[in-house]
Amino acid sequence: MPHWTPDQLQDLLEKRDPPAVFERAIELAQVLGMTHLGLRLHVHSVARGANVVFYNNYPREWNEQYQREELSGVDPIKSMCHHTTLPVLWDEAHFSAASEFRQAACRHGLRHGWTQAVHGLRGHESHLSVSRPSGKISLAEFYEKGAEVLWLCNTLHAVLGEHHKAQLEAESPVSQLSERELEVLRWSAAGKTAADIACILSLSQSTVNFHIRSVISKTNASNKAGAIAIAARQGII
Numbered sequence: 001m002p003h004w005t006p007d008q009l010q011d012l013l014e015k016r017d018p019p020a021v022f023e024r025a026i027e028l029a030q031v032l033g034m035t036h037l038g039l040r041l042h043v044h045s046v047a048r049g050a051n052v053v054f055y056n057n058y059p060r061e062w063n064e065q066y067q068r069e070e071l072s073g074v075d076p077i078k079s080m081c082h083h084t085t086l087p088v089l090w091d092e093a094h095f096s097a098a099s100e101f102r103q104a105a106c107r108h109g110l111r112h113g114w115t116q117a118v119h120g121l122r123g124h125e126s127h128l129s130v131s132r133p134s135g136k137i138s139l140a141e142f143y144e145k146g147a148e149v150l151w152l153c154n155t156l157h158a159v160l161g162e163h164h165k166a167q168l169e170a171e172s173p174v175s176q177l178s179e180r181e182l183e184v185l186r187w188s189a190a191g192k193t194a195a196d197i198a199c200i201l202s203l204s205q206s207t208v209n210f211h212i213r214s215v216i217s218k219t220n221a222s223n224k225a226g227a228i229a230i231a232a233r234q235g236i237i
Contacts (some may be wrong), residue, residue, distance in 0.1 A: 004028055004148065018160055022055045025156055032145050034130040036110060039156055040078065042125040043164045053164050055156075056129075062108035074098050081117035081127045087149070089114040089142050090131070109133035114142060116153045124165070126157035176218050182236065184211040189228045189237045 008031070012024040022039065029037040038056035056063070065071065072078060076094050088094070090113050095102035105111070113131025120126075130149055177185065187197045194212065198205040212224055221227040231237045 004031060012155065013159075016159075016163075018055070018163055021156070021159055025152060026057050028148075028152060029130050032130065032148060033132065033135075033141075034113070035132040036113070036130070038129040038131075039160070040125075040127040041157070041161055041164060042123070043161060043168060044123040051164065051168055053160075055160070058110065059108045062105070062110065065104065071101055071104075074101050076101075077115050077129070078127060081115055082125070085117050085119055087114050087116045087142070087146055089137065089139075106133075112137050114146075114149070116146075116149050118153050118157045120157060120161065124157075124161055126153055126161060128153035128156060177215060177236075181211050181215050181218070182231075184208055185215050185227065185231055186237050188212065188224055189232065 008024070008028060012021065012028065015021040015024055022037075025039075026037045036056065036058055038058060039054070041053040041055075043051045043053065054063075076098050077088055077090065080088050080094070090111075092102070110131050111133050112135060113129055114137065115127055115129040118126045118128075128149065183201065184197055187200060192200065194205050194208045197203070198208045201208070215227045216222075216224060219227045219230045221230055228237065
């Protein structure tokens with residue numbers, strides 16, 4: 001079977017721009033005899049919840065149909081990958097309850113392939129799929145190329161996942177807090193009351209309460225304890 005060269009691997013690892021990273025990943029998948037590469041990233045932010053990011057070189061018509069008809073809700077492979085990190089070789093049995101989904105995917109060239117999942121910390125997940133329109137994948141080929149696809153999934157999970165995690169955190173309400181608000185929040189996390197904080201910072205108690213209300217509003221928390229939890233999870237305090 002064809003193998004990746006050290007130069008190809010190094011080129012991927014040196015890229016930092018997400019589209020450039022994924023373009024190199026597509027090239028590596030094609031070396032393995034695959035036509036299509038798809039990545040579904042589940043990146044979680046405490047303040048914003050789950051964010052799903054897609055990268056693929058699928059036909060535009062399929063991407064539009066997948067989004068328009070909300071096919072994610074009936075995609076059996078996606079559901080399986082939420083619960084396993086074992087590779088899932090696409091088999092007709094997997095699509096027994098989603099035959100129309102399967103037929104539509106096949107019409108767009110997504111017929112033979114498999115999906116590898118990686119589950120990281122704090123609920124982050126990546127599902128990487130390699131596929132082609134013709135040429136059934138034998139078990140021998142599946143086992144032979146599985147290690148490369150696993151490596152590729154882990155690498156994209158690390159590089160692209162970190163990029164989108166940092167982007168979410170930069171857009172997080174916590175990043176919008178002023179220095180004074182952060183100061184009040186840190187003292188609150190230390191167990192100090194509004195009266196204590198007012199004394200420590202030489203502020204009026206009403207001003208401290210004003211900052212606390214502002215922090216709660218900016219973090220979309222339901223109360224002060226919730227705001228402290230969000231800031232703690234993001235390493236702010």
